[in-house]
């Protein structure tokens with residue numbers, strides 16, 4: 001197992017034309033691989049504007065959906081692990097906000113369906129109702145890779161420490177969060193949440209945002225970032241399109257966990273965190 005590897009976050013600008021999003025994503029994945037990334041990450045809803053009423057029209061089924069096919073092919077052609085941000089996934093009558101994860105040979109390692117739907121009325125008037133068009137997933141996602149066990153959750157999921165802790169207890173050393181925070185919660189909470197989850201769980205946290213488009217009806221915050229297990233922001237993007245490429249050092253995870261053994265010091269004789277069904281983890 002390589003103890004160090006590079007992760008690249010492709011902070012791409014999402015537009016209404018799906019085909020343009022796909023070609024932009026494909027091009028950025030190629031550039032990321034060219035920079036030596038072993039793991040490439042796209043943002044939440046990378047093929048579709050983040051607007052709930054658009055999701056059903058952009059939805060695709062596994063495995064034949066064109067975005068899903070593009071991701072599998074890109075992973076194989078570039079020889080990278082790929083967390084394909086997220087996209088609207090159709091399964092029967094239901095649509096999910098789903099992240100597909102691919103191995104360097106193009107096989108799908110797993111998929112995470114966003115568990116916590118973003119239904120909010122924020123100060124300043126931003127109202128979002130993901131549940132008007134989406135169903136919620138119900139599985140915690142940790143996939144095995146030759147790099148390390150990788151946890152994947154989507155955006156609002158990061159606010160739920162129980163979910164993240166379950167991933168870490170399942171072995172995740174790196175947690176990838178395709179996301180699309182906005183101009184209200186982004187400046188207030190984006191950095192703090194990622195840093196706090198990293199400090200609590202002593203793992204790397206990767207937040208992948210779309211680039212900011214001030215003309216969009218939902219304006220993404222941008223500022224994709226990588227936080228190390230000590231809570232330092234190793235690097236962050238600006239607001240526009242960019243590829244963030246950062247070295248992950250797995251020895252630092254073990255070092256921080258050895259020096260400050262939070263996970264071992266949990267009082268599991270007094271409290272517990274449990275999955276209610278064994279089927280709820282993949």
Ligand SMILES: NC(=O)CCC(=O)C(=O)O
Nearest residue numbers: 118155156180181182185
């Ligand atoms: N797409 C989302 O889940 C947005 C979450 C968000 O902005 C937050 O503050 O949480």
